[in-house]
Amino acid sequence: MLEVKDIHKNFGRKKVLKGVSFTADKGDITCLIGINGVGKTTILNSIMDLTPIKKGEILIDGQSHSPEMYNKIAFIPDAAIMLPGMTIQEGIDFMKDYYSVWNDKRAKDLIRFFRLKMTDKIQDLSKGNVAKVNLLMGLSLDVDYILMDEPFSGIDIFTREQIADVFSSRLIEDRGVLITTHEISDIEHLIDKVVLLDEGVIVKEFYAEEMREKEGMSVVDVMREAFNA
Numbered sequence: 328m329l330e331v332k333d334i335h336k337n338f339g340r341k342k343v344l345k346g347v348s349f350t351a352d353k354g355d356i357t358c359l360i361g362i363n364g365v366g367k368t369t370i371l372n373s374i375m376d377l378t379p380i381k382k383g384e385i386l387i388d389g390q391s392h393s394p395e396m397y398n399k400i401a402f403i404p405d406a407a408i409m410l411p412g413m414t415i416q417e418g419i420d421f422m423k424d425y426y427s428v429w430n431d432k433r434a435k436d437l438i439r440f441f442r443l444k445m446t447d448k449i450q451d452l453s454k455g456n457v458a459k460v461n462l463l464m465g466l467s468l469d470v471d472y473i474l475m476d477e478p479f480s481g482i483d484i485f486t487r488e489q490i491a492d493v494f495s496s497r498l499i500e501d502r503g504v505l506i507t508t509h510e511i512s513d514i515e516h517l518i519d520k521v522v523l524l525d526e527g528v529i530v531k532e533f534y535a536e537e538m539r540e541k542e543g544m545s546v547v548d549v550m551r552e553a554f555n556a
C-alpha cells in the first residue's frame with residue numbers, strides 16, 4: 328500500500344499542501360483529482376522524493392524513502408523524460424542498462440500496441456507520441472506502483488482512447504496506479520478509487536463503484552458537489 332500521511336509543503340510563503348493524507352492500494356487505479364494548481368503534481372513529486380516536504384510521512388509497503396524504493400515505484404510525468412536527441416531505441420537501451428527491473432517483453436508488447444517507430448527521435452515526436460513513450464518507459468518497469476501525471480493532457484481523442492485501453496489491459500496487471508487527470512470522463516469506468524484535493528487537503532476519498540451503487544452518483548457528480556461547480 329502507498330500511504331501519504333499528513334504531508335505539508337510550502338513554496339516560499341505559499342502553503343500548498345496543508346496536511347494531505349490518503350492511501351492507494353496495489354491492484355487499484357486511484358485517481359487524484361483537483362483544480363489547476365491545487366498541488367497534485369507536488370504530491371506525486373513528494374511521493375517520489377523529488378521535492379522535500381515540510382512535515383508528514385510517505386510509506387511504500389510500510390517503508391519510507393530509500394534507494395531501493397525505485398525498484399518498487401515508477402513515475403510517468405507529463406513531459407518528455409528522455410534526452411531530446413535520443414531515438415526511442417536509445418531510450419530503451421538506456422532504461423535496460425539502468426534498471427534491473429526492466430521487463431523487455433512488456434516493452435515489446437507496448438511498442439507494438441502503440442505502433443511506435445524505434446528510429447524516431449524524442450525531439451521529433453508529437454505530444455501524443457511523447458505520452459506513449461513515457462508510458463512505455465514507466466510500464467516496462469516491473470514495479471508494484473506506478474504514478475502517472477496527466478497522461479491525457481493535450482492529446483487527441485483517438486490517442487486518449489488508446490492510452491485509456493492500457494488501463495484496462497494486462498499491461499497494468501495487479502499493480503497499484505496513482506493517476507492525476509482532468510480528463511475524468513475518459514477513464515471514469517476504469518477507476519477504482521477517487522481522492523479529491525481542495526485547498527491543500529483531501530476533501531473526499533471514495534470508491535467509484537460503491538458511490539455509483541449506493542448513492543447513484545458518478546465521479547463527475549461527486550466532483551461537482553465537492554467543488555460547488
Ligand SMILES: Nc1ncnc2c1ncn2[C@@H]1O[C@H](COP(=O)(O)OP(=O)(O)OP(=O)(O)O)[C@@H](O)[C@H]1O
Nearest residue numbers: 338339343361362363364365366367368369370477
Ligand atoms: N517549484 C515551484 N516553485 C514555486 N511554486 C511552485 C513550484 N511548483 C509548484 N508550485 C506552485 O504550487 C502549486 C501547486 O502546483 P502543482 O503543479 O502541484 O499543481 P497541480 O494541481 O498539479 O496543477 P495542474 O492541474 O495545473 O497541473 C501551484 O500554485 C504552483 O504554482
